[in-house]
Amino acid sequence: MNALTDLKSLTSISEKWLGDHTRAVYPDALQELFPNGMMKAAQNEIASWKGYEPTQLRDLADVASTGGVASVVYKDESTRFGLGSFKALGGAYAVLKYLSDTLTEQLGRAVSIAEIRSGILAKEAAKITVTTATDGNHGRSVAWGAQMAGCRCRIYIHREVSKGREDAMAAFGAEIIRIDGDYDESVRLAAKDAAENNWQVISDTSYDGYLDVPRYVMAGYTVMVREILDEMREPPTHVIIQAGVGGLAAAICASFWAELGEKRPRFIVTESEHADCIIESMRQQKPSHVEVKEETIMAGLSCGEISLIAWEILSRGVSGVATLPDDAVAPAMRIMAAKDIEAGECAVPGIITLLAISKDAKMMEALSLDSNSRVLVFGCEGATDPELYRSIIEG
Numbered sequence: 001m002n003a004l005t006d007l008k009s010l011t012s013i014s015e016k017w018l019g020d021h022t023r024a025v026y027p028d029a030l031q032e033l034f035p036n037g038m039m040k041a042a043q044n045e046i047a048s049w050k051g052y053e054p055t056q057l058r059d060l061a062d063v064a065s066t067g068g069v070a071s072v073v074y075k076d077e078s079t080r081f082g083l084g085s086f087k088a089l090g091g092a093y094a095v096l097k098y099l100s101d102t103l104t105e106q107l108g109r110a111v112s113i114a115e116i117r118s119g120i121l122a123k124e125a126a127k128i129t130v131t132t133a134t135d136g137n138h139g140r141s142v143a144w145g146a147q148m149a150g151c152r153c154r155i156y157i158h159r160e161v162s163k164g165r166e167d168a169m170a171a172f173g174a175e176i177i178r179i180d181g182d183y184d185e186s187v188r189l190a191a192k193d194a195a196e197n198n199w200q201v202i203s204d205t206s207y208d209g210y211l212d213v214p215r216y217v218m219a220g221y222t223v224m225v226r227e228i229l230d231e232m233r234e235p236p237t238h239v240i241i242q243a244g245v246g247g248l249a250a251a252i253c254a255s256f257w258a259e260l261g262e263k264r265p266r267f268i269v270t271e272s273e274h275a276d277c278i279i280e281s282m283r284q285q286k287p288s289h290v291e292v293k294e295e296t297i298m299a300g301l302s303c304g305e306i307s308l309i310a311w312e313i314l315s316r317g318v319s320g321v322a323t324l325p326d327d328a329v330a331p332a333m334r335i336m337a338a339k340d341i342e343a344g345e346c347a348v349p350g351i352i353t354l355l356a357i358s359k360d361a362k363m364m365e366a367l368s369l370d371s372n373s374r375v376l377v378f379g380c381e382g383a384t385d386p387e388l389y390r391s392i393i394e395g
């Protein structure tokens with residue numbers, strides 16, 4: 001018996017098939033909200049950073065044959081800038097961009113990110129403080145960005161964040177504030193302290209009145225699309241992508257759409273059944289909130305509220321949304337480890353979702369998935385919490 005066929009099935013998948021609509025060009029409303037020029041600026045900037053290297057695309061031929069599709073490629077973010085996840089691209093870029101915008105205003109002349117990274121403006125940068133609440137990966141990126149920028153950084157973490165993740169952020173010079181409450185409380189405290197002290201919150205989620213910074217975070221993520229299009233001989237026909245607040249999924253969806261127009265791949269979003277704010281938003285046809293009653297093992301996906309920018313993009317651009325139970329995560333991670341691929345808890349939903357869909361002929365047909373399909377999935381993190389990773393792999 002092929003271990004891949006043992007992976008459990010989906011809890012549910014929305015029936016929001018958008019048909020012809022998905023074949024349109026990148027809509028004007030999205031071009032205004034999340035312009036292609038902003039994505040390209042981020043891609044060019046990040047490609048100039050020290051240590052930049054495209055991450056690998058790995059061919060998962062056995063997953064493709066079990067899933068009944070032509071190919072499955074896995075974008076392996078475990079090596080991204082030594083930070084272990086795609087998140088390295090977003091928070092760090094947003095910090096640098098925020099500093100360049102702020103110092104441009106303060107000094108009354110154009111200040112580039114390259115200038116900030118060079119340290120010429122160290123005195124001015126040191127007067128700025130950035131802050132965020134995080135359960136790990138985003139905070140690591142913000143702390144690294146603050147170190148590159150030479151500004152101060154305060155990171156709020158909740159009681160469940162592991163010591164390993166805390167140490168990784170502190171290693172970049174960030175001041176860490178651990179609270180006794182949960183993630184939402186850490187978000188509230190970071191926002192309150194920021195407002196009282198004139199610090200800037202660098203969040204990966206957006207809401208009414210707070211769009212600029214999360215947009216920069218998302219622009220950073222689109223580096224992955226440039227790398228994928230540079231490397232793949234033919235672009236994917238389908239993308240299956242995991243979501244917490246939806247920033248990652250929306251950034252990738254928008255970037256493919258802006259680049260390929262009506263030839264863009266179909267998008268299937270997949271999220272934890274314990275934090276299913278994307279499918280709930282699709283059902284309600286408006287940005288919606290769900291209560292997270294149980295923490296998923298996929299820590300980065302444990303989000304109860306969709307990002308506003310993500311809603312605008314995903315509600316126009318997605319063919320289906322799946323929710324996943326936790327029980328397939330560890331077996332899928334072990335399957336990847338056996339291939340020598342370091343896939344963390346959040347890295348495997350794409351594979352699990354494809355294999356679950358492949359068991360349902362009607363769903364395959366509804367999503368136009370067949371033996372000609374080229375499927376792209378995102379291995380969005382490696383062992384970002386090495387102790388937890390080891391315990392899962394060793395079973």
Ligand SMILES: Cc1ncc(COP(=O)(O)O)c(C=O)c1O
Binds near residue numbers: 085243300
């Ligand atoms: C490793 C990993 N994958 C996926 C996600 C989900 O990204 P988003 O919240 O933008 O949907 C996160 C978010 O923290 C993450 O850390």
